[in-house]
Amino acid sequence: MARQMHLSFSAHLTGAHPAGWLHPSTQLDADTDIGAYIGLARLAEQGCFDMFFIADTPAARTTNLTAWARYPMFMNALEPLTALTAIAGATKYIGLGGTCSTSFTEPYNVARQFASxxxxxxxxxxxxxxxxxxxxAAQNFGHAKLPPHADRYARAREFVEVAKALWDTWEDDAFIHDRAQGLFFDPGKQHAVHHDGPHFKVDGALNIARSPQGRPVIIQAGASDAGKALAAETAEVVFGSAIDIEAGRAFYGDLKGRMAAFGRATDSLKIxxxxxxxxxxxxxxxxxxxAELQAMVHPDVGRQRLSTDLEVDLTQLPLDEPVPEDLIPKTSNFHKAYFDEIVRMIRVEKLTLRQLYTRYERGTRSVRGTPQRVADVLEDWFSTGAADGFMFILHLQPKSLEDIVRYVVPELQRRGLFRTGYTGTTLRDHLGLARPANRHAKAAE
Ligand SMILES: Cc1cc2nc3c(=O)[nH]c(=O)nc-3n(C[C@H](O)[C@H](O)[C@H](O)COP(=O)(O)O)c2cc1C
Structure with a gap:
């Protein structure tokens, strides 16, 4: 069969647009209403989506609250794994992805939760x-500041290594449930982890059987060099944040090109x-x-978003004068892709602060048009080496998702670019990813 796209979407409950919650179509208390999450997941499942995804950061902001009150991103949300567990019971096919930070958790807990x-x-x-x-987030876990970028990624790399080892502690057929022999499991099929590294020491075994997918699908979304290095080594899905198709192709080629060094085939990672x-x-x-939503963005929110992503305080700058170039910090410590986009707009386009925040779309440019035009753009990215599929970031919920499922998905299906029904039951089936063999079983073959 011809190669087909993979579709996912990020479940910002009142919409991903900063003014989404102000739109009369959104449900104001959806952030903590599991029924709203389930409604979105079922809708995406009707559209045969590969995955429903919940982003996360383990913190509510505590400063500039007037601005954040106008744009309440991550100020009120269900913890992703808890929400996904409830959604699992109300859906049948759709993959369930969630964010969990490696900077403020331990591999044992995370491996156990995702295996569950x-x-x-x-x-x-x-x-x-x-x-x-x-x-x-750092301040909720005993750090005054976020640890440096390189340290965070070194910890993340070791974290994933330990988690993968823990997911292999039991061979697939370890739990034999043999009443005749009186053995619940085969003692020879447990392989305890003995890890002693710079960030983690784990000496033991996971108390849960190897899971249906062997291990959960690993997603990564970093745009930095360290992020791409980690993704090339460990990720099976990567969320790209390229601003246009040329940047998308460059990112795609760069990331897939790095995989050979780790002995990985390029189609074992979907971008x-x-x-x-x-x-x-x-x-x-x-x-x-x-335009209606962009016009609803309050100047406080515009300033706040830019200050956060440019990592410098812009709150005192006049709205209608160009942003001075000498304010730009030398490097970014947080979101490199967002930072670079703002820097480019200040340097090249010489925008005023108001123009900047009205134009700024956090690392991307929205694709707008009829279902045919949207499908044309997706097809272009997909067929010219810029993407294996898409992570939709949608202005409003549930309205924008309804538009995709009702109008764009059928157009993609007509073109043979997207499935018309699920052919498997696991997320690995949908993504065309092999189920990883247990490393110990492999060694014994
Ligand atoms: C679609 C998408 C979803 C993301 N979701 C999260 C998230 O839930 N939590 C988070 O802290 N970062 C999230 N990120 C940000 C990246 O994971 C990463 O932390 C960020 O790009 C900074 O890493 P870098 O310095 O390697 O670029 C997301 C990025 C993209 C493109």
Whole structure:
């Protein structure tokens, strides 16, 4: 069969757009309403999506609260693994991905939780491995600031290594449940982990059987060199954040090109380009929908978003004068892709602060148009080496997802670019990823 796209979406409950919650179509208390999460997951499942995804950062902001009150991202949300567990019981096929930071957790807990989700969902779990990108999270876990970028990634690398070893502590057929012999498990099929590294010491075994997918699917979304290095070695799905198709192709080629050094085939990693999409019956309607929301962004929010992502305080700058270049920090410590985009707009386009925040879309440019035009853009990315699929970032929920499922998915299906029904039951089946063999069973072959 011809290669087909993989589709996922990020479940910002009132919409990913900073003014989404102000739109009358969104449900204001959806962030803690599991029914709203389940509704979105079922809708995506009707659209045959590969995965439903919940982003996370383990902190609510505690400063500039007036600005954050106007843009409440991550200020009120269900903890992803808990929410995904409930969603698992209310869906059948769709993959369930969630973020968990390696900077503030221990491998044993995370390996155990995601193995549990994989069992509960019968093989649909995925873990987005992030190192976190704000000091608010660090301050909840005994650090004054986020540890340096390189240290976070070194810890993340060792973290994934330990988690994978823990997921292999039991061979697939270890739990024999043999009443005749009186053995619940085969003692020869446990392989305890003895890890003694710079960040973690683990001397023991996971107390849960190897999960349906062997191990959960590993997702990564870093754009930095260290992020790409970690992804090339360990990730099976990567969320891209390229600003346009050329940057998308460069990212795709770069990342897939790094995999050979780790002995990995390029199709064992699927790159899903982060893609804000606005669908309309006409181009004008799609543009108007977008403009309506952009105009609803409050100046405090505009300043706050830019200050966060440029990692410098812009709150005192006048709105209608160009942003001075000498304010730009030398390097970014948080989100490199977002930082680079703002720097480019300041240097090249010489925008005023107001123009900058009205134009700024956090690392991407929204694709707006009719279902045919949106499908054209996706097809272009997919067929010219810029993506294996897409991670939709949607302005409003559930409206924007309904537009994708009702209008864009059928158009992709008509073109033979997307499945018309699920052919497997696990997330690995949907993504076309092999189930990894247990390293100890392999050694014994
Ligand atoms: C689609 C998408 C989803 C992401 N989800 C999260 C998230 O849930 N939590 C988080 O801390 N970072 C998230 N990120 C950010 C990245 O994982 C990464 O932390 C960030 O790009 C900084 O890493 P870098 O310095 O390697 O670029 C996401 C990025 C993308 C493109």
């Amino acid at each position: 989700l994989d069992h509960i969902s019968r093989g649909r779990a995925a873990w987005n491995v992030v190192t976190s990108a704000n000091d608010f 899903l380009a982060g893609m804000p999409v606005v669908v309309g019956e006409s181009q004008q309607e799609a543009d108007d929908k977008h």
